[in-house]
Amino acid sequence: MDMSTKNNALILKFSLILDLTEEEKSILLSLQNECDSIPPQTDIVVEGEDLSTTYIVQSGWTYTYKLLPDGKQQILNFNLCGDIIGPYAMVLKQADHSVRTLTETKLFKVDPEKLLDLLSESPRLAVAIFWSAARDGAILGEQVTRIGRRPAYERMAHLLLELLRRLESVGLVVDDKFDFPLTQELLADTLGLTSVHVNRTIRALKKDGLINYKSDLMKIINQDGLRKVADFDANYLEQTDLPDEIASHLDP
Amino acid sequence: MDMSTKNNALILKFSLILDLTEEEKSILLSLQNECDSIPPQTDIVVEGEDLSTTYIVQSGWTYTYKLLPDGKQQILNFNLCGDIIGPYAMVLKQADHSVRTLTETKLFKVDPEKLLDLLSESPRLAVAIFWSAARDGAILGEQVTRIGRRPAYERMAHLLLELLRRLESVGLVVDDKFDFPLTQELLADTLGLTSVHVNRTIRALKKDGLINYKSDLMKIINQDGLRKVADFDANYLEQTDLPDEIASHLDP
């Protein structure tokens, strides 16, 4: 059963910054309603439509994207295990972006009203929610920098390292190898490139002995080399210490 | 005196979504400590350094940016009147980006601990803070889409319309005309272009009769034409209604 403390993705995620008490864990569990498995290529949230629910990714990949009228699309971010989809449902009437499943995905629903109440009832969990939002913001900022100021080769390298670290933090990487359900076209929509050029870039990374990529599996062969190419600094992903004043403010 | 209810930028901003009570206004005032005027080109927050304060922009422009080791920089966003700089100071030890003043700027400081306490003490103001963060997130997402999937000409048009709307919402636009303290080089760092190409793009927009730009002043001549070029939908900036359930949840 997924609705247990041990393998609940949200509890796992929040454990990165807080030692959760049993009570807090049970609050977090009671916040979430289980939800059926959702097939790939299904829209969960549609830009412009009403946004009445927040979701937690329990398993699978989803992605946040925007459509342009000429049919192009831009992927903003991926939502992985433990990520919160639409944390802002409590303050925004309509979605400003769409969210679609990439793989078969298991989501837990969270009622925005409950989420709001949680802010006042548990300062510690409020901090955890804010921290998650801050991390997502940092990831989005890095995405801007990647697309705006890096050439294709480094851009790709940087994204792969980000995904590696994010998946690692939720235990989904073994031996620098992880499931990689992205088509080259979706990669292109993520990186602001065309699928043709993504193909050439990936092949270059393979030829240079940095990665090994085969259909649904990505293996990072030379992480140091990749990091040097991408000029990757993981600080934005690995801020798991609260500021001292806040930590002591929460404890007693 | 700036520390009054009438012209406090944060109160002005939050009034966009909430009818603030007098008590709430005074809470918001007591949250902020006045701060000296800061000269242009001054770093307020530096990436990697400790992030101990949240700021509110009372007047002037600042921008959020990231530096790359080869000296390039990418601007993520601008912080205008009423915007919150570093709302995540309460949950992040270190800054994941830098913030610099563009013009002479007046900032008010907010103690992160007080901000945290506010979340539990006033659900309505907690919602307002979340809303501000959600709006900034939406702006950042639009920035990704702009850079990733729009050519230079449309990219510039889109940014100008965003700035127009944002400045309008805080009363800084008169007759489709506003102060524009950006050099073409900073515009380039915002749009992921070079300053040379920004120059050519601006001149093209001028030649096409869409804008009029002269040193520190930007005038939008043909807003409809610009909107058509940029495919601009302001929905992401103008979500000022809370979801019904939340609104009724807060009221009684």
Place this chain on the structure above:
DNA sequence: CGGTGTGTTGAAAGGTGTCAATGCTAGTGG
């Protein structure tokens, strides 16, 4: 076994970058 989506490759076009020179304007100091 043919269809369909995805990956791969080549050639050519095009948008944007690079380099370098010139113009412009405001401020400074004589």
Place this chain on the structure above:
DNA sequence: CCACTAGCATTGACACCTTTCAACACACCG
């Protein structure tokens, strides 16, 4: 009031990264 400087804007020629177009290969699947 006039050099003089410094920073920014403007322009042209050319290079290059990325896109576009088009064809073909490959794998999965009914």
